[in-house]
Amino acid sequence: MRRRRGEMVQNTGPAALLLLVCLAARAASAIQDGLLPNGNFEEAPDRSQLNSTRVMGRYAIPHWEISGFVEYIGSGQKQGDMLLPVPEGAYAVRLGNEAAIQQRLAVTRGTQYSITFSVARTCAQAEELNVTVAPDSDVLPVQTVYSSSGWDSYSWAFKAERSAVTLIVHNPGVTEDPACGPLLDSFAIKTLQPPQRTENNLLKNGDFEEGPYIFPNTSWGVLVPPLDEDDYSPLSPWMVLSSTKSVKYADAAHYAVPHGTHAVELVSGMETALVQEVSTVPGWPYRLEFSAGDAGDGCVGSMSIQAYAARASVKVPYQSQGKGGYKRGVLDFTAIANQTRVVFVSMSYTMKHDGTLCGPVIDDASLVCTRNHASRRLFL
Template structure:
């Protein structure tokens, strides 16, 4: 039987699974917060002129070193934590060599803020893996979002890079990057009494302490390299959000997933099934106590069946159970969750509510 997926206001989770331990610590990369500044002699204004000027990093292209509250032209550039960050302008890259465990899975979490371009995107890579992360949508009132990406280490020493492929009229135009962290992930595995892998969402990307907005998981079409092990995110530019129980109302366990993009994004997993056999998918729908009130609706699909689960949110937390019974029609069945609607929280006018 398929019985694991719990949803909170568009969160999904299920029991708690034992974690695998890897040699790498889950924390900031060396100088991942850019608080170790380059020597002033290696700067031309804010632009970094020496490829090795920023401690622990190697750069190329138009990279700027930004300090909190700094004003460039008519814009004040924010830094979410600490005092310093970098801005990636035209064809800019920052990279660092990492010591990892060969063939292990890792997720990267980092903060990003859009500055001027409307369709900014970043390319993250650790050869041979790479991914394009769209960052044009803002999900927080501060303008800073935390994104995640995952890769599988090919060797014990690998390069990790963040690249802005943009070519704007203003060469400095590009996203600000700060607080880059790494976390070891277990391979996708089944939780107890469930055919779903990571159905309780206890395995996921690094969430920075004291960060109330969680981590965004961008479109991922390969579950083996997902920051949310076992799950794929199907969308053009939208995301789902990975959250913790410290800052959100999670019905069980420590983590859940918010569906923040309405019908523009779906979260899915492919499950091995036996044609003609009956299955039962159970999950929870609710709100994460984030101030969103109104009618929430989650659509769940499996086989040829669909269930629409409404939930009247008061924005203060709570959840209810839901079930989808289906008969498998193939050896592999897609289990899909999607938010049917979304609007904005009254207390945070620019932050979308999560269904």
């Protein structure tokens, strides 16, 4: 076998060698984790390409392509009596009715990625954004404001079908004023490493350490919006089931996290559920354990997390002082099917003093089979 491989290399012609070099260069140039090229829009269009705030040229914003009514907004700019803040740097863009912005990305085929970007509502109410990397596409509801600054960071995931893909963000809304669309800023990407099940935990990513990119200079975490069950999740393999509400991915740099460096804050009460399906053996006993607490973000009050699995459930109450802390919850159940859906729901609606939504934190979730040697036999 080694001899044949050597013969193949020796007999490779110049054209084939050039092709191999090009392919290797393309693989090496796949985009790195972090801010996209001009992802914060600090590289400005030439003044000749601006009509007041409107961007006139399709390729006027460096590294981006636009269509429709797109504005280039400076920090502190006003729209009537409303001040338009910018979360990072000095500039952002605004998408008017049916406007879109897109960027070509070099990626690794077959790899899953998460996109994180910041959004602020302006004067429209029921705003939403259509995010696409073909063939994946989802409409993200952004009408709810979760931070006191007015800016929220959202995440969305896709699997690369090609080595070069196009990220498109489109405002499908129609309002009387085309300048009432959402403000966008700070686009970043992160390569997702598919979590694996272990002998000590049948849940994948039970500690939520694998998740979307969080901007280090922002203190409001990253929202994971509701997605269809067959979509890729930034919190893979956890799914967020809801109609319009999200959960918040929190980091230890800005929040109180029970275990490790990340956790999930259930900020939308009973309107969202955090769900994962696990392979189980009908009739076998299992134990689900998890941490329930608060994120240390000033969210004060009576909270509770309800956990469901098979026909069993448990409610874990937590009295939050808003300064961090947690307690462990335990649910013993017997599997009734080959697949068991593990569900976590916040049973209360909580707000901070500034009126923003908050809720209990879920972290360090584990599922084991309590039958003798059963966990080991599942992996044979």
